Amino acid sequence: MKVDHSFFEEVSAKSGQDLSRCFHCMCCSGGCPVAHGMDYLPNQILRMIQLGMKKEVLESRAIWLCIGCYACVTECPNRVHIPYMMDALREIALTEEVKVGEKDIWAFHREFLKQVHKRGRIYELEFMARYKLATGNLFQDAAMGMKMFRLGRLELLPSSVKHKEIMKKIREACDE
Known part of the structure; x- marks a missing residue:
């Protein structure tokens, strides 16, 4: 079987990462706080990605569940930046209008961006309330929310x- 390397090259270029540095030691996965949900x-x-499995990768839940916490980067002996890779994958999935693998992710992203636009940062209580209202999962994480409070x-x-005003300029630059 011949492997199509175009997807690998596209993700490497978009993420700015040399993904061939990974020798699959699994340190990134071992340190990931959300791996259990992926x-x-x-x-x-x-x-x-290295095997050219574009459809499977872009339709996966994993690319949407990465929270960009950098735990994987600190664990990686070769400093492969997984969050940059996941950002590139999400961008490709959105551009190609791939069926999103994570239910309710659009509601999450919409509310997240509204919060950033409104305040320049996230106000967690309002963000989660609006997200819960949008998805109808009002009490799913209520116990965890109370504990955090x-x-x-x-x-x-x-x-x-x-x-x-600086945040506004950054947003405007991103919209161009």
Whole structure:
């Protein structure tokens, strides 16, 4: 079987990463805090890219579940930047209008961007309330939310970034 390397080259170029540096030690997957929810682990996604499995990768849940926490980058002995790779994959999936593998992801992204546009940062309580209303999963994570609130991990009142005019210029530049 001959492998089509065009997908590998496209993802490498868009992510700015030399994905051939990965020797599949699985450190990225071992350190990933959301790996349990993924259909394919980060190292498996990378291997699938190397094998030209474009459809399977772009339709996977994993590319949408990556939270960009950089745990994988700190664990990787070759410093392959998985979050950059996942961003590139999401961009390709959106451009090619691929069927998204993660239910409700559009509602999440819409609410996230609304929050950033409104305040320059996320106000978690409003963000999660709007997301829950949009998806109809009102009480799915209520216990975890209450625990986070008790531990002081959720702010009661929203805050805003300084220099909103700079944030506006950044958004406008991204829209061009």
